[in-house]
Amino acid sequence: MTAGAVAAFALTRTLLLLWVLKVLPVRGPDVTSDVAVIYQGWYEVLRTGTYPLDDVTWQYPPAAALAILSPGLVPSLDYVHAFFALALVCDAAVLGLLLYTGRRPGKSVRGAWFWIAGLPLLGPTAYARYDLMVTAVAVAALLAAARRPGVAGALAGFGAMLKVWPVLLLAGVRQGRAWAAAAVTGAALLLVLTASMPGALAFLGFQRDRGTEVESLGALVFHVARHFGWEGQVLLNYGSVEFLGPYVPLVSGVALGLTAAVFGWLAVWRLRAAEFSAATPADAAFTAVLLFTTTSRVISPQYLVWLLGLAAVCLAFRRSRMAAPGLLVLAATGLTFLEFPIWFDKVVASDPLGVAVLAARNGLLVAAALLACRRLWTGTVPPGRRRGGRALPARSGRDRASVGP
Known part of the structure; x- marks a missing residue:
């Protein structure tokens, strides 16, 4: 089984490398320009000891600087090739963690196979963004949650300082040690990076005037x-292609309202959930990030890397209820490759083909989010608590095993 997984990994990742190295061309815009131009430009600024204070496309937490600077530590390779090499290493690390976990009791190697099959469906974007590095940290955190909550929390805190969303990994974690470790790690990193480099918090001001991204x-x-005659524009704005014009602030506001609403739902779920299994932290994290992604005013293609990694962790647990939502995300990933980069010109032009592919992709994400919510709720909230019934003590998977199903 392991030999077959490694062989499949080698074959599919060779294809990814051929894409990012431009040996095999892909229709549409050059997705590697973010590494060759934007990331490398940030690298040159960061190595001088300051954040990109005047670049509105720098919209990431302070520890993102570590990811951007890391290719400079790889000997004998230029920045671009070193970045792709690190992406491959992080990809292999995720596979290794999933294979190791899959051989333990109550676990499954289907998570590893999901990861092997899923990432290439995104095309070269998978290796051309630093999201793969963040996802590797998130996968390690979730797999450590059951046995080493302190380590899981520290990794979640570190991940949050890389790209915010890993804070959602704590959605289904009940151990106080994990929350404390996340808070201490995040605060320590923030303090050190803010004190050592000016501009660590500049990214907070670069989000206010964003429009609605064309893929959302x-x-x-x-x-x-x-x-039907709408008079707005499609422009490169704050690092992404966005709609700007009449009613855009309204739609962006609705998106933010939906995000607030789903976080409210997550809070209600946590208050009523009483039956936790070993798979619950992964299931809850996947659901939370899926909700965040779907309601965001920006659904960049690389966001699918997060969802693939979290879905793979869910599938590594035999008791996970997220197999069907994970398969919907898998299908959405393939459509994402079509809408970006292959038919991105058609998406930007609102061509019927581009809009149809985008609508299908977004529809799959919405369906996956709704199904994940339903399965998380019904799997963890007892019937007596689903409509506001009296609270009962939370029970772990071990508790349930002692009293029967």
Whole structure:
């Protein structure tokens, strides 16, 4: 089994490397330009001891500087090739963690196979963004949650300082040690990086005037409206291609409202959930990040890397209820490769083909999110608590095993 997984990994990752190295061309914009131009430009600024204070495309927490600087530590390779090499190492690390976990009691190697099959469906974008590095940290955190909550929390805190979303890994973690470790790690990193380099918090001001990104759920409103005389524009704004014009602030506000609403739902779920298994932290993290992604005013292609990694962790647990939502994400990943980069020009132009692919991708994400919510709720909230019944003590998977199903 392990030999077959390694062989499949080698074959599919060779294809990914051929794409990012441009041996095999891919239709559409050059997805590696983020590494060759943007990341390398940030690297040159960061190595001088300051954050990119005047670059509005720098929209990441302070520890993102560590990811951007890391290719400079790879000997004998230029920045771009070193970045791709590190992406491959992180990819292999995720596979190794999933294979190791899959051989333990109550676990499964299906998570490893999901990861092997899923990442190439995103195309070269998978290796051309630093999200793969963040996902590797998130996978390690979730797999450590059951036996080493302190380590899991520290990794979640570190991940949050890399790209914010890993803080959602704590959604289904009940151990106080994990939350404390996350807080201490995040605060320590923030303190050290803020004290050592000016501009660590500049990214907080670069999000306020963003529009609605053309690949987001809300963007579908404007893709259709353009065919009925809407007078707005599609422009490169704050590092992404966005809609700007009439009603865009309204749609962006609705997206933010939906994000707030789903976080409210997560809070209600935590208050009522009483039946936790070993798979619950992974299931909850996957659901939370899926909700965050789907309701965001920006659904960049690399966000699918997060979802693939978390879904793979869920599938590593035999008791996980996220197999069907994970398969929907897998299908959405393949459609994402079509809409970016292959038919991105059609998406930007609101061409019917581009809009149809985008609508199908976003529809799959919405379906996956709703199904994940339902399965998380019904799997952890007893019937007596689903409509506000009296609270009962939370029970772990070990507790349930002692009293029967």
